[in-house]
Each structure stands twice: as structure tokens, then as C-alpha cells.
Amino acid sequence: MNPYIQYMYSYPHKTAYGPLMGISLADYAHALQGPGHGLYLHIPFCETKCGYCNLFSVTGQDSGAVDRYLDAVDRQLAQYGEILDSCKTEFSDFTIGGGTPLFLNRRQLERIFASVDKRLRLSEKLETAVETAPNQTTPEKLKLLKQAGATRISMGIQSFSQAELQTLWRRHSPQKAKEALWLLKSFDFPCINLDFIYGIPGQTVDSLLASLREALTFEPDELFLYPLYIKHGAGLQKCREGAVLDPDQAFRQYQEASGFLRSQGFYQISMRRFTRAYPHPAPDCGFSTSLALGCGGRSYLGRLHFCSPYATDQATCLRQIHAFQSVRDFTDIEYGILLSEDEEKRRYVIRHLFIYPGLDAKKYRRRFGSSPTEDFPLLEKWTREGFLKEGPLLSATEKGLGLADCLGPQLISPDIRSRMEKWEALYG
Numbered sequence: 001m002n003p004y005i006q007y008m009y010s011y012p013h014k015t016a017y018g019p020l021m022g023i024s025l026a027d028y029a030h031a032l033q034g035p036g037h038g039l040y041l042h043i044p045f046c047e048t049k050c051g052y053c054n055l056f057s058v059t060g061q062d063s064g065a066v067d068r069y070l071d072a073v074d075r076q077l078a079q080y081g082e083i084l085d086s087c088k089t090e091f092s093d094f095t096i097g098g099g100t101p102l103f104l105n106r107r108q109l110e111r112i113f114a115s116v117d118k119r120l121r122l123s124e125k126l127e128t129a130v131e132t133a134p135n136q137t138t139p140e141k142l143k144l145l146k147q148a149g150a151t152r153i154s155m156g157i158q159s160f161s162q163a164e165l166q167t168l169w170r171r172h173s174p175q176k177a178k179e180a181l182w183l184l185k186s187f188d189f190p191c192i193n194l195d196f197i198y199g200i201p202g203q204t205v206d207s208l209l210a211s212l213r214e215a216l217t218f219e220p221d222e223l224f225l226y227p228l229y230i231k232h233g234a235g236l237q238k239c240r241e242g243a244v245l246d247p248d249q250a251f252r253q254y255q256e257a258s259g260f261l262r263s264q265g266f267y268q269i270s271m272r273r274f275t276r277a278y279p280h281p282a283p284d285c286g287f288s289t290s291l292a293l294g295c296g297g298r299s300y301l302g303r304l305h306f307c308s309p310y311a312t313d314q315a316t317c318l319r320q321i322h323a324f325q326s327v328r329d330f331t332d333i334e335y336g337i338l339l340s341e342d343e344e345k346r347r348y349v350i351r352h353l354f355i356y357p358g359l360d361a362k363k364y365r366r367r368f369g370s371s372p373t374e375d376f377p378l379l380e381k382w383t384r385e386g387f388l389k390e391g392p393l394l395s396a397t398e399k400g401l402g403l404a405d406c407l408g409p410q411l412i413s414p415d416i417r418s419r420m421e422k423w424e425a426l427y428g
């Protein structure tokens with residue numbers, strides 16, 4: 001069994017989306033009524049492209065290009081703000097992701113915080129998360145983030161081995177990562193998260209554990225362990241032989257690394273996420289609402305999910321950024337998907353089963369009027385096979401958690417699968 005089929009980060013995958021007509025944000029804004037919503041701003045700029053990256057990001061853009069992008073975000077914010085005002089929408093979480101948000105200069109970062117603050121209603125207890133990378137982490141920018149109230153900084157380290165960083169086409173050195181981490185620590189943010197990758201060609205269990213041991217000397221609050229996927233659009237797919245994930249080797253590394261982190265007092269929340277603090281149950285993530293700003297991020301408003309068309313290569317991403325900059329009416333939703341009740345159920349199950357604390361059958365019944373095991377007999381089979389355990393909640397066992405990227409995709413509906421396959425045949 002190959003444990004690495006697909007990362008079910010969010011169901012359905014963007015490649016299953018398609019053109020939408022006659023849908024306005026105003027028609028679905030009721031999903032954003034009152035407090036407790038997420039806001040995401042996508043910054044699609046990076047210094048260079050990492051070899052494994054198939055995210056929506058472009059390189060080689062100057063400060064003027066970033067300014068033009070932020071001008072469009074401002075117009076989008078103004079239009080969204082007008083609609084959301086009547087819903088008294090209040091955001092409790094704000095994430096700036098990318099791309100590399102700290103690719104922006106100080107003035108541009110200040111502009112973002114000021115614009116969001118001016119146009120939208122933010123909770124007094126707003127949680128603000130910002131992604132960064134070692135080469136872009138400077139004292140000036142961290143000072144600004146601190147003043148802006150950032151509560152969580154997430155840094156992509158990936159490895160402390162120079163050879164592994166080169167294999168991944170990361171442009172920072174292990175030394176640079178350590179300096180950035182010391183600097184980050186000195187600002188005393190409430191939560192520091194570090195990302196690592198396993199399954200890198202040439203990586204061994206020992207070198208992975210050495211990276212994690214080094215990471216722990218910086219006492220991070222959270223760690224993410226990502227298996228290396230080389231998917232369509234990633235540079236390594238075209239340019240290197242032997243860059244394809246070796247599933248057996250990667251799984252051995254996962255087992256050793258997850259066991260090591262648990263032995264060091266970390267709680268395992270999902271296949272990828274480890275936290276030092278005892279985990280509080282996450283909000284009902286199958287139904288959480290999130291509004292995306294900019295180009296490349298996704299919005300989740302009840303059964304309506306929308307974004308710009310899926311793109312991974314520089315030319316298509318650039319075209320979409322230019323198209324985004326000339327949009328007149330950002331409230332006209334042109335691309336995405338409207339989930340049927342069956343798809344909402346699948347999303348609910350996928351989003352809860354493999355994430356602490358698990359799937360609450362009572363909540364599921366209140367929402368859908370049926371039981372998850374009635375709707376998905378596969379869950380009973382997985383329980384018999386030792387991948388799930390019953391208790392107050394239905395949740396993955398240690399064995400099931402490690403196989404989340406293999407079990408989760410089995411819950412994809414035939415319709416979504418066929419849409420994804422069509423996309424793959426056209427562009428993959």
C-alpha cells in the first residue's frame with residue numbers, strides 16, 4: 001500500500017472546480033454573518049521557485065509589481081467590505097500566506113494591515129498568522145509584525161542539511177535558517193511553527209532526525225512534517241531524475257520522526273501537525289468559513305467554494321495576476337464549485353477523521369440527519385482494520401493517521417474524481 005496518494009488538505013481539490021455563472025458574493029454573504037470567520041490574504045511572490053513547489057506563486061517581480069497587486073487587493077477589500085458590513089461580519093483569524101509574504105517591503109506590509117483594518121471588522125482577540133522564510137526574515141519586518149499584533153509566525157526550514165536544501169532548490173543555508181530562528185525567538189511571538197520535509201532524495205532517517213533535533217533547540221511551539229510530493233507544475237518533476245518519492249523510505253522516515261516528536265512531548269494532531277501545548281479541539285473545520293483576498297487563495301462560504309482557476313506555472317500564474325488586477329467587480333464569482341449535500345458530507349468526514357479530536361457522530365447527525373457510518377460503510381471497514389478507533393468520537397489510530405494520504409482519497413466521490421482526472425488529462 002502506497003501511503004502517499006494525495007494530500008487531502010481541502011476537499012474538493014481545486015482541479016475539480018470549474019466556471020460559475022450568475023453568482024454574487026452578496027448571495028452567499030449570509031455564511032459570513034456575525035463573528036468567528038477566517039480571512040486569508042495570498043501573497044503570490046517569491047524570491048525563487050523551490051523545486052517541489054506547485055503553489056500559486058511567481059518569481060522575478062519588482063516592488064512596482066507588488067504595488068499594483070496591492071492596489072487590486074485594496075479595491076477588492078473595498079467591495080467586499082461594503083457587502084460584509086451589512087452582515088456585521090467579524091473576522092477572528094487573519095492569515096497572510098503565499099508565496100512569501102515577507103518578500104514585501106516594510107511599507108507594503110504596513111499597507112496591508114492598514115487596509116484590512118480600515119475595510120473589515122476584526123475581532124479584538126484576532127489571531128494573526130504570517131508565513132515566512134529564512135532569507136526574508138529581518139528585524140525590521142519582525143518588528144512590524146509584532147506591532148501589528150501577529151500571534152503566529154510560520155517558517156519554512158525544510159531541513160538543516162545543506163545537501164537536502166540544494167536538492168529541494170531552497171536558496172537559504174542551514175546557517176541562515178539558524179540566524180533567522182534566533183532572531184524570530186528574540187521577538188517572543190506567542191506561537192512559532194516550523195515546517196520540515198521528509199522523503200527528500202538522499203535524506204536518511206538519521207539526517208531527518210538530526211534536523212528535528214536541531215529544530216527543537218529553538219523550542220518551537222509547533223512543527224509540521226510534510227512528505228515530499230513532486231506533482232504537476234513542480235520544477236523537480238521536469239529537471240531531475242530520481243526525484244520521485246520513494247514511499248517505503250518516506251514512510252519509515254515518517255514513523256521514526258513522528259515517534260521522536262511524540263517522545264519529546266509533542267502531541268500529534270494530524271499526519272503533519274505536532275504541537276507542544278495540549279491541543280484544544282479545533283473549531284468545526286468541516287463548516288468553517290474563510291474569505292480569501294488576492295489571487296490564488298480559496299474562499300469557503302458554506303457550500304460555495306471559489307478561487308481563481310488552478311495554476312502552478314509562472315506564465316499562467318502571471319496571467320491570472322494580471323487578470324486579477326483588471327477585475328472591476330470582485331463580488332462576481334466566476335470560478336469555483338457549489339457542493340451538493342453528498343459532497344458536504346464527504347468534506348465533513350475528511351476534515352474531521354484525520355485531525356484531532358476526530359469525528360463527532362452526534363454533530364454529524366444534527367447537521368445531516370444520518371450517521372457517518374451509514375453514509376460511508378468504508379469507515380466500519382477501516383475500524384475493523386485498525387485504522388480508526390471508536391470512542392466518544394471516531395478518530396484515526398496511530399496507524400490510520402500515518403496513512404491519511406492513502407485513506408482520505410478513498411472518500412473522493414466519483415464525480416469529483418472524474419473532474420480531477422479531466423483536469424489532469426488536460427494540464428497534468
Ligand code: SF4
Nearest residue numbers: 046049050053057099
Ligand atoms: S514552496 Fe513556498 S517559498 Fe518555495 S516557491 Fe513555493 S511558495 Fe515560494
